[in-house]
Amino acid sequence: MDKINWAILEELQKNARVSFTEIGRKIGLTSPAVAERVKKMEDAGVIKGYQTKLSHQKMGYQLRAIINLRAFTGRLKAFLETVKNFEEIVNCYRITGNENIIMEVVLHDQVHLEKLIDKLITYGETRTHIILSDVIEDAPVRQWKD
Structure with missing residues (x-):
């Protein structure tokens, strides 16, 4: 590069x-x-693709949240196999630390959030944070300067 x-x-x-x-x-x-x-x-795979950015809010998803999941013993693999089936999850990462998973979700409202959490708690303990606003949105990848 x-x-x-x-x-x-x-x-x-x-x-x-x-x-x-x-x-x-x-x-x-x-x-x-x-x-x-x-x-x-x-x-070379440096450019992986091109995408359309959507406004979840204008599509009817008024609530966004970050949900951390600490998987129950023996349930992480099951979660990893089914996570792509959750339409609400727009980003999902396997992480280090107390929790195994961190997810960004988009939801219609609090009732929708409650239903999602009810599904997720079959896999582990959840911790939810409501997103109020974006501080840095779509930050570009930049060349490191030493």
Whole structure:
């Protein structure tokens, strides 16, 4: 990864739909040169894909929460096998520490949250934190500068 690739990634993280011509204009490369570098980063797995960002709130999900799960003995594997079936879970990480799992969930309301927790407690003990607002939203990955 050189400085030019980092500059391309920075532009793509701002707007993945920006044209190669526009990126090239900003960083001083031709459109074909940008396209070639992007293709190489895609092939290498540096760029894993492009996605559409949704507003959960405008889709009717008025409540967001972080839920930590401390799995009961012998229940972690079962949870890991079924976690993708929970439509409310938008991010899920296996972590170190007291809890095994941390999840970001989107919900319609408190009743929806209660129903989700009722499902989750079959796998372990939960701890829930209601999200009030985003402090850093969609922070770009940046090149480390020593």
